[in-house]
Amino acid sequence: MILAEVSSGWYLSLGAVLFSLGAVGLLIRRNPLVMFMCVELMLNAVNLTFVTFARDLDDVGGQVVVFFVLVVAAAEVVVGLGIIVSILRRRPSATADDVSLLRG
């Protein structure tokens, strides 16, 4: 049986599909909050790939990189949501198209 065990290729394939789903969501949605969530999906796909390679290569450095990605994602969300709040406080129904000039 091919599926005798879950090889790293399965994890990497799942990461690839998840990354692409996040990219498609980022392209087709107009709500800035949902676009942010799609960026989180893509970051998580990359994290999954890093952990898979860490297991494959017996190198815990891959997990350290995931740690850094988590920190950067948290900082990014804080600043991004701050910007979104300051824009949406003025225009509650703003979409990504309305703020293309970065003028709020």
Add this chain to the structure above:
Amino acid sequence: MVEIVVFAVAALVILGGAIGVIFSGNTVHAALSLVATLFGIAVLFVAQEANFLAAVQVIVYAGAIVVLFLFVIMLLGVDRDEDIEAEPLVGQRPAAYALGALMVAGLLAVVTTSAVTGVPAASERWVRDGNEISQIGRLLFTDYLFAFEITSLLLVIAVVGAVLLARTRPGEQIDDDEAVAVLPGEHGDDEQLVEEDAEVDAS
């Protein structure tokens, strides 16, 4: 056998959550779907012996980031259904699907046809003795010390930036002249808000 079942269930949860994020019109539902995806990723971390990262994933992502998302959604009152079929750019949506399919095909081709070419680290960096947290910590403060310090700088900058963004300009009364999001179930003064909106746009 157990690993296959775990992987299959977690993959279903992850992909279902991701599709929920993309296709749900309600922002709150999208945030809750994101929780499902993040939890599935944490399960796969455990399946790959990254127990510490699984805990951090649940605490930081599900505990902090998604709560922050929900907080912003509730704060702004934007949790109404939106029309996700609207297409401001003609042909942009089919193009996005085509590009996504292309990306899946390309990434899957790379993943399935090529072998992992990296070699295991010369100085065995992962001794599987169930004590990976101390190994991660040791790496953080030796090989990755510079990146770690830069991370602290990044966090300080993010905090200062968030405070600056949230601050209102001195002398500006936000209550008087700014349109505020309409809370759900509170539609009494819609017209007044529209008028205020028009004033804001005109000024």
